Amino acid sequence: xxxxxxxxxxxxxxxxxxxxxxxxxxxxxxxxxFLSTPSNWPIIVLSSWAVRGTDIDRPLAPGExxxxxxxxxxxxxxxxxxxxxxxxxxxxxxxxxxxxxxxAENCQMDFVAEKDGAGGSLLRLAMSYEPxxxxxxxxxxxxxxxxxxxxxxxxxxxxxxxxxxxxxxxTLLASICKPKGSHTS
Numbered sequence: 001x002x003x004x005x006x007x008x009x010x011x012x013x014x015x016x017x018x019x020x021x022x023x024x025x026x027x028x029x030x031x032x033x034f035l036s037t038p039s040n041w042p043i044i045v046l047s048s049w050a051v052r053g054t055d056i057d058r059p060l061a062p063g064e065x066x067x068x069x070x071x072x073x074x075x076x077x078x079x080x081x082x083x084x085x086x087x088x089x090x091x092x093x094x095x096x097x098x099x100x101x102x103x104a105e106n107c108q109m110d111f112v113a114e115k116d117g118a119g120g121s122l123l124r125l126a127m128s129y130e131p132x133x134x135x136x137x138x139x140x141x142x143x144x145x146x147x148x149x150x151x152x153x154x155x156x157x158x159x160x161x162x163x164x165x166x167x168x169x170x171t172l173l174a175s176i177c178k179p180k181g182s183h184t185s
Contacts (some may be wrong), residue, residue, distance in 0.1 A: 012100050013131070014130050015130075016128070017126070019126075021107070021122075021123050022116055022121065023121045023122075026120055029113075031111075031121045032088070032090055032092050032111060032113050033178045036059040036087055038051040039057045048068055048070045049071075049073065049077075050121055051067065051069070052066065057144075060087070061084060063083065063084065065082060067080070067081050067082075078100055078103075079100075080107060082107075083107070085155055091112050092109075093108065093109070094109070099129060102133060104130060104132055105132060106129060108127070109126070109131040109163045111125055118158075
């Protein structure tokens with residue numbers, strides 16, 4: 001307990017929070033496209049309320065930036081500017097050197113998706129930052145707990161929904177494109 005209290009009071013230690021999950025039937029490429037599209041962030045991150053920027057409905061390219069609004073708007077609207085620094089078929093990295101004034105700096109979101117061997121993905125979400133206040137340390141512990149409880153469940157729901165939509169669309173196409181006089185058994 002003493003170690004936890006000291007970590008909350010010590011702003012000098014860098015924080016890195018890592019969460020992993022599996023996404024059945026979602027390829028690593030599809031997972032990274034979804035995660036690197038800023039308009040999806042409020043769907044999967046409990047503390048994210050909105051994202052502002054140009055063309056936020058597509059994956060960011062290296063050098064492109066957006067502003068993420070989180071916290072408790074309108075009472076406590078917090079904002080961080082994220083820049084895509086690296087993106088590939090199975091990785092995406094977003095940096096915010098200035099972070100949140102007086103709270104945290106050198107913030108980074110690092111997404112890695114790998115094939116899970118069963119047609120899906122193993123996804124690792126890593127968030128790191130340098131806290132400048134005890135608030136940032138406490139927020140890290142809170143966010144990690146909330147991520148483990150709800151965000152990964154939301155990602156899995158999204159993956160299941162995408163799979164269901166894909167199957168429904170395939171079934172619909174098969175029924176529309178069925179040649180006249182043919183039947184299915």
